[in-house]
Amino acid sequence: MNPPQELPRSIQSSWYVFMKSFSELRPDLYRYCRHLTRSPWDAEDLAQDALARAFVTLGQMMGEAPPNPRAWLFRVASNLWIDRVRRERRERPLEGDVSSASSAIDPRGAREAAGTLLGQLSPQERAAVVLKDVFDLTLEETAETLSTTVGAVKTALHRARGKLVERAAEEVSAPAPAVLDAFCAAFNAGDIDGLAKLLLDTVSVEVVGATTQYGPEAAKRTVLFGMLFGVERLADGDPTTGMDARFIQGILAIPPRVEARAYRGGWVLLHWYTHRDGEAVRALTRIDVDDDRVAHLQNYFFTPDMIAEICSELGLPSRSNGYSWCVPKA
Known part of the structure; x- marks a missing residue:
């Protein structure tokens, strides 16, 4: 039923x-x-x-x-x-x-x-x-x-x-997987088909707290498209994004760029957005790799506390997108 x-x-x-x-x-x-x-x-x-x-x-x-x-x-x-x-x-x-x-x-x-x-x-x-x-x-x-x-x-x-003794954080000892370099290159070129080709057929692509899509085609239509081109809706102040206007003031309709950074023994992709007063990180992505392909992708966009913490540790500027990812239809 x-x-x-x-x-x-x-x-x-x-x-x-x-x-x-x-x-x-x-x-x-x-x-x-x-x-x-x-x-x-x-x-x-x-x-x-x-x-x-x-x-x-x-x-x-x-x-x-x-x-x-x-x-x-x-x-x-x-x-x-x-x-x-x-x-x-x-x-x-x-x-x-x-x-x-x-x-x-x-x-x-x-x-x-x-x-x-x-x-x-x-x-x-x-x-x-x-x-x-x-x-x-x-x-x-x-x-x-x-x-x-x-x-x-x-x-x-x-x-x-009597037990609270912190241990030092790990350092990255291995280079970034080649698929991360390929992902960054395709993303920064705006090549959505190239991004989709890096995904396994069984891939799960998630915007944490918002949506999860399965398979390259579904991910391409929704999450990947939003990651690449969603900034245009933000710059236009589209109310259906669910974001408070104060979070998108000064953002420009310029596609974001990504770069891989070592963090806590692993790798994280930083999404840099352009604003009238400069660039800032507004999102993070983690990728799990299986046989040089992306098996699982998590995009952190509506997670301002985590983004602020990680960027602070890395000494990078960040901006909040708030927690709200939708406006319910009447």
């Missing part, structure tokens, strides 16, 4: 209202997830998953909004993260160190292992430290957020504070 045609429109409208209502909490949510995961990429993934779970949960709360929305979002993110860590630990091989085990779970694990303390802290310990010491929640609020007791929080804090 096919769903009613008005269902997708209704869901999109509800999601838009939800995101608009919780937009002020997005920076804190990202920052909380960042402290938990110790990785900007994993933090954005966790924040997106937490928002999706919160959206579904809110629809099941019989019209009752949470009394403390920030603490509620933190609880949703905490539960997701604790479950994820427990699951990954169960799946780890019995032998081998933390970094090799992480790599077996996630191909990106080796790049992020140097920035995580999961090997030293239990999930509850890390969450307790972040909530109490970073966000200054009381012991009672921390216990409520973690669905535990004040005594358990005190114990977790005592244990955790």
